[in-house]
Amino acid sequence: MAVVYPADPGMGMTPEPESAASTEPEQTVTTRLRGAFGLIGDYLRSDRWLAQLIRFALVGGFSNIGYFLLFTACYGSGPQLANLIGSVVSTAIANELHRRLTFHAADRVGWLTAQIEGGGLALAGLAITSAALALLDVVAPGMGDIAEAIAVIVITAAVGTLRFLSLRLWVF
Incomplete structure (x- = not known):
């Protein structure tokens, strides 16, 4: 693909186009990569369920990292307080990110x-997880670590x- 520059009236001459042979393969690969990444980016920003699930998992992963960092930073005040602070703050941030990024619901659902x-x-999930783990301990007490x-x-x-x-179906 040759690049043609418009004439520069102040110079009185037009630049010569670049050689098509030297730049075409590089531009074609670059253009294709931009097109592919653009399509992937467009898909990931869409409201399709798989795109939302991917964003949900990414927000959840970053939320867990944030929880860990807060827990570690607050551990000097005791593990229970550190857990409470880490859980509340990371859950609030994750809820906001889900509202804005995962489900694009900032205009439909208020912050509160x-x-x-x-x-x-999140509390219901914690209760279900805790109950399932307690039940697992009763049903299979000799279960190995793995x-x-x-x-x-x-x-x-x-x-x-x-x-x-x-x-996805109820809140946002």
Whole structure:
């Protein structure tokens, strides 16, 4: 693809176009990459359920990192207080990010509504996870560390899925 520059009236001459042979392969690859990344970006910003699920997982991951950092920073005040602060702050931030980014609902759902309903779902998820782990301890008390870790991952994934569906279908 040759680049043609408009004539510069002050100079009285027109620049010569660049050689098509030297720049075309590079421009074609660059153009294709921009096009592919543009399509992926457009899809990830869409309101399709898979795009929302990907954004939901990213927000959740960053929320967990934020929780860990807050917990670590507040641990000197005791683990219970550190857990409370980390949970409340990271949940509030995640609810706001879900409202604005995951579900594009900033114009439909107010901040307080998102915090109350999203926070209620977070508490329900905590209760379900705690109950499932307690039941697991009663049903399979001799479970090994690896099996228990896998069970925690499965339970947490199930609760996360329920939270995503509840937020998508009910809250936002």
